[in-house]
Amino acid sequence: MILQLSLLLLGILLRAVTYHFGLTSVYNQKFEYVTPFTSFDNLVEAVHLMSHGTSPYGGSHFHLPPIYLWLFRWVDQDSYANWGLRIIFILIDLICCLLLFLIIKQTLGQQKNKMLNAKFERILPVAISSIYFLNPFTIASCLVYCMGNFTRLYILLSIYLALNANLVLSTFVLSLAAYTEVTPALLIIPIILLCIKQRSQLFKAKINQNKSQVKRTQEKQKEEKEEKEEKKQQKTKQHKNSNTFLQWFLGIFLFLFWWVLLLVLSQLMFNSKFSNFKININDPNFFQHFFSNNQYFTFLKHTYFFLLNITDLTPNIGLYWYLLTETFVVFRQFLVFTLQFINVIGLIPFTIRFRSYPLFLVAVITSSITILKAYPTLADFPFLFCILVMQPKLLEKTRYRAFFIRGFQVVIGLLSPFYKIWIQDGTGNANYLFGISLSFSFGEILVLMEMIRSAMIVITNEKDKKKEKNSLQYYISTKKKKSSQRKDK
Amino acid sequence: MYHLKYGDIGRYSPPGGELIATFETKEDLESKFRTVSRKISGIFGTSQKFSDLTISTQPFYAEFNSLANTSQRTQYSSLPREPVCTENLTPWLKLLPCRSKAGLASLLNPIKLYDLFYHSMSVEVTRSQENSLSFHQELLLIVELKEFKFSQIFGTPLIGPICPFSSQTKIQIEGFSDYGSFTPTPEEIGNNQVGFILKENLNNKKDFNLYYSPKEKTNNNNYNHNKGNTNSKDGNDNNNFNNNLINEGNLFKNQQSIKLNRFLMESGKIRGGVITQITNLEKNDLHLILYDSLPWFMRVYFHTLKIKSNFEDKEIEITNLNLKMKQGNESNLFTNRASLLRIQTSQDHGRPSIFELALVLKPGETFQISVDYLKGFLNFEEHPSDGNRGFDIAPAIVLIQSNKQNLKKRIYYTDSLLLMLPTPDFTMPYNVMTITTTAFLIWYGSFLNNLTGRAGLKLKKKSKAKWIIKPDKF
Numbered sequence: 001m002i003l004q005l006s007l008l009l010l011g012i013l014l015r016a017v018t019y020h021f022g023l024t025s026v027y028n029q030k031f032e033y034v035t036p037f038t039s040f041d042n043l044v045e046a047v048h049l050m051s052h053g054t055s056p057y058g059g060s061h062f063h064l065p066p067i068y069l070w071l072f073r074w075v076d077q078d079s080y081a082n083w084g085l086r087i088i089f090i091l092i093d094l095i096c097c098l099l100l101f102l103i104i105k106q107t108l109g110q111q112k113n114k115m116l117n118a119k120f121e122r123i124l125p126v127a128i129s130s131i132y133f134l135n136p137f138t139i140a141s142c143l144v145y146c147m148g149n150f151t152r153l154y155i156l157l158s159i160y161l162a163l164n165a166n167l168v169l170s171t172f173v174l175s176l177a178a179y180t181e182v183t184p185a186l187l188i189i190p191i192i193l194l195c196i197k198q199r200s201q202l203f204k205a206k207i208n209q210n211k212s213q214v215k216r217t218q219e220k221q222k223e224e225k226e227e228k229e230e231k232k233q234q235k236t237k238q239h240k241n242s243n244t245f246l247q248w249f250l251g252i253f254l255f256l257f258w259w260v261l262l263l264v265l266s267q268l269m270f271n272s273k274f275s276n277f278k279i280n281i282n283d284p285n286f287f288q289h290f291f292s293n294n295q296y297f298t299f300l301k302h303t304y305f306f307l308l309n310i311t312d313l314t315p316n317i318g319l320y321w322y323l324l325t326e327t328f329v330v331f332r333q334f335l336v337f338t339l340q341f342i343n344v345i346g347l348i349p350f351t352i353r354f355r356s357y358p359l360f361l362v363a364v365i366t367s368s369i370t371i372l373k374a375y376p377t378l379a380d381f382p383f384l385f386c387i388l389v390m391q392p393k394l395l396e397k398t399r400y401r402a403f404f405i406r407g408f409q410v411v412i413g414l415l416s417p418f419y420k421i422w423i424q425d426g427t428g429n430a431n432y433l434f435g436i437s438l439s440f441s442f443g444e445i446l447v448l449m450e451m452i453r454s455a456m457i458v459i460t461n462e463k464d465k466k467k468e469k470n471s472l473q474y475y476i477s478t479k480k481k482k483s484s485q486r487k488d489k
Numbered sequence: 490m491y492h493l494k495y496g497d498i499g500r501y502s503p504p505g506g507e508l509i510a511t512f513e514t515k516e517d518l519e520s521k522f523r524t525v526s527r528k529i530s531g532i533f534g535t536s537q538k539f540s541d542l543t544i545s546t547q548p549f550y551a552e553f554n555s556l557a558n559t560s561q562r563t564q565y566s567s568l569p570r571e572p573v574c575t576e577n578l579t580p581w582l583k584l585l586p587c588r589s590k591a592g593l594a595s596l597l598n599p600i601k602l603y604d605l606f607y608h609s610m611s612v613e614v615t616r617s618q619e620n621s622l623s624f625h626q627e628l629l630l631i632v633e634l635k636e637f638k639f640s641q642i643f644g645t646p647l648i649g650p651i652c653p654f655s656s657q658t659k660i661q662i663e664g665f666s667d668y669g670s671f672t673p674t675p676e677e678i679g680n681n682q683v684g685f686i687l688k689e690n691l692n693n694k695k696d697f698n699l700y701y702s703p704k705e706k707t708n709n710n711n712y713n714h715n716k717g718n719t720n721s722k723d724g725n726d727n728n729n730f731n732n733n734l735i736n737e738g739n740l741f742k743n744q745q746s747i748k749l750n751r752f753l754m755e756s757g758k759i760r761g762g763v764i765t766q767i768t769n770l771e772k773n774d775l776h777l778i779l780y781d782s783l784p785w786f787m788r789v790y791f792h793t794l795k796i797k798s799n800f801e802d803k804e805i806e807i808t809n810l811n812l813k814m815k816q817g818n819e820s821n822l823f824t825n826r827a828s829l830l831r832i833q834t835s836q837d838h839g840r841p842s843i844f845e846l847a848l849v850l851k852p853g854e855t856f857q858i859s860v861d862y863l864k865g866f867l868n869f870e871e872h873p874s875d876g877n878r879g880f881d882i883a884p885a886i887v888l889i890q891s892n893k894q895n896l897k898k899r900i901y902y903t904d905s906l907l908l909m910l911p912t913p914d915f916t917m918p919y920n921v922m923t924i925t926t927t928a929f930l931i932w933y934g935s936f937l938n939n940l941t942g943r944a945g946l947k948l949k950k951k952s953k954a955k956w957i958i959k960p961d962k963f
Contacts, residue, residue, distance in 0.1 A: 049834065
């Protein structure tokens with residue numbers, strides 16, 4: 001407990017110190033942490049434009065949905081040194097860290113086969129959450145007020161809520177993530193799967209509790225109770241079948257409902273004049289105002305379309321920017337569609353394969369979304385790692401660990417100099433940065449594939465064991481039957 | 490810069506080409522402007538047809554011609570990279586009634602013309618209220634010579650006859666009379682002007698060769714000092730460059746009212762700032778409107794718009810009239826020292842960003858207006874063929890609004906800028922496409938392989954390479 005608290009304090013202290021010494025201005029120029037989507041400068045500009053009665057989405061700067069504009073309507077150019085803002089971003093990281101800790105602890109508690117090293121298992125939750133909280137990439141993204149931190153918080157929170165089988169809230173939090181960045185909407189399927197699984201487990205646990213109580217207190221009325229329990233189990237099975245369908249329906253409906261609600265809310269805010277976010281329902285022209293001259297949902301073009309169409313070709317650590325810079329304009333739409341569709345296509349086989357392991361499915365989909373983001377930051381990298389090791393059991397089966405660690409060290413180290421020699425010094429050309437960002441994304445893809453492979457090994461091993469068990473039981477039972485038949489003869 | 494030296498002579502012009510069109514409707518301006526620009530580029534052989542939505546802008550408060558009333562809208566476009574050359578001069582001369590066969594136009598020999606220090610030409614067509622068209626053609630040439638002949642500048646002397654369609658052909662001389670003498674001696678031509686009215690002189694097909702020789706250098710120091718640093722190689726003159734330039738304006742009747750500077754502040758190729766300096770050279774307050782439009786790939790951060798004065802240490806507060814003007818509350822633009830009249834934000838691969846400022850400058854005051862930008866990245870097809878040369882940015886425009894001291898309503902232009910954008914490697918689009926799509930292919934391939942194959946069991950099984958032919962069996 002002392003260790004955990006001291007680590008948390010250390011993380012907060014590190015952030016506070018770096019804030020105090022004004023490292024924000026240094027890191028604000030770094031392309032690894034500041035993308036057109038997450039940049040805080042763009043938010044300040046949007047707020048400024050709004051105060052001048054101009055649409056905040058003009059100027060091709062700002063691309064977050066309107067609710068963030070409403071949340072941060074008080075920022076201006078001087079608020080880089082605002083401690084309130086700093087505390088908000090420190091809190092976001094802190095909550096992320098705590099959520100990771102809780103999630104990993106819960107998954108470790110649930111798994112049946114213990115890991116080889118018990119001591120290692122004990123420190124795992126603290127280790128992984130502190131890797132997220134204390135690594136320089138997360139601290140840097142906290143320093144530059146990276147707006148992508150919000151999405152990370154939402155995803156972790158919705159996973160945690162789903163682990164506690166809270167369908168309503170987890171879909172709400174997920175819809176917030178989807179509202180911000182669209183692509184997390186794909187997570188709705190694994191989240192619902194996770195909810196259903198956790199709920200059934202909770203149900204089982206309750207029944208087991210009941211059983212044990214029954215055993216302890218009323219051993220005398222055993223026979224009567226057994227009959228009743230059988231009936232109960234039959235009921236639960238029926239209940240379960242009807243319940244899964246209901247939960248699927250409810251989950252998707254709730255998710256869409258929250259999302260649409262958020263969009264409508266932001267439309268109301270956006271349309272009721274840019275300067276003051278007051279929604280006047282008593283206004284007689286309220287509905288006219290809402291649907292006035294094709295103004296509804298114009299922000300979608302600058303937010304979701306911007307994310308999906310990858311209009312901004314500013315260099316980042318992702319895969320798309322140089323590809324779309326170097327492709328002929330004729331092929332652009334085709335390429336964008338095909339590449340953005342990878343996530344959707346991948347969703348189906350992943351879901352079929354890992355349907356009974358929803359937590360891993362969540363990890364796979366989240367990491368594939370973060371790897372194939374249009375505007376990724378370096379802070380997504382530790383997040384990816386932490387999401388993938390939410391089930392630490394899989395780490396034992398991965399290969400080439402040393403190779404990956406060294407590779408990422410080299411690649412991340414080279415990102416900044418290669419950017420500098422192209423943009424700052426003008427001595428190198430764009431191919432340097434392209435090569436290094438490609439190998440970074442390539443490494444991430446390989447890590448994900450390695451994790452999937454190790455998951456497949458674990459799954460097949462479990463299945464084999466079950467099969468062996470089943471076949472043994474079948475063998476034994478058939479033998480018994482045969483012997484009994486012989487006896488009868 | 491030449492205007493500082495020679496004062497207000499002729500029409501001010503930006504580098505390259507510009508097109509100002511005023512329409513009497515507000516509707517469908519863009520398509521109308523497109524037809525106009527295409528026709529102009531057809532007539533004069535210019536590239537004005539490229540002045541599409543990404544370049545052309547609509548000024549609201551900066552009135553480019555005095556005719557403009559509320560029902561009219563002006564569309565403005567500027568092409569700073571446009572070279573003006575013989576191919577533009579020929580159609581320009583064709584518009585004259587006698588072409589280049591007679592009159593002053595016969596002097597315009599293209600080979601000599603484009604060898605000069607400065608030249609600018611313009612055509613202005615206006616329709617008056619009685620529906621009559623007036624056509625104004627102007628060619629401004631600047632030659633820097635101590636002594637000259639007509640035949641030396643243009644290659645030929647002016648040979649008669651004068652174009653019969655012209656009612657008057659006039660050569661006007663200003664300012665030089667104190668420092669040198671002309672042969673033949675200029676005459677009085679009315680309105681306190683000195684020069685020649687040529688119709689009478691050239692009726693008999695005589696040559697007319699004007700010759701100018703400077704005076705003996707009696708007041709040597711004074712003269713050289715005033716002449717500025719173009720002729721003298723003395724380094725000391727550069728220090729007093731600005732003062733000299735201002736003094737030199739006194740050579741001529743009309744001194745320029747403002748001095749303009751504009752430059753880029755950049756470190757690296759991704760962020761930067763545009764700085765515009767305006768100095769008031771008049772002896773009374775000036776009311777100015779600054780009209781600045783920057784292309785979309787300079788993504789302007791309007792919250793960084795700052796104005797500094799050399800009289801104050803503090804920044805000058807910019808009052809925002811944008812909202813008030815929309816509501817129609819404010820009518821006087823110049824109540825504050827600096828007020829922002831209008832913001833138009835840019836769109837990616839689309840319209841440029843515009844801001845219009847109303848400024849009040851005290852005599853001798855310099856305003857430094859700075860704004861930051863973030864560069865946009867272009868697709869490699871959008872770069873010009875000489876991508877590493879940079880992009881020319883059209884100059885900002887300053888209009889003097891106050892009409893107190895009989896100041897002429899004039900359009901002033903700042904310098905144009907050269908913006909360097911980070912370029913991709915133009916040689917290897919196919920390599921980039923193949924390599925990146927290979928990464929995506931590996932994504933597809935390995936996840937299909939991992940999901941369909943039974944990875945765990947494969948490791949345990951031994952290879953069944955039974956089909957290999959063993960050498961023993963032979």
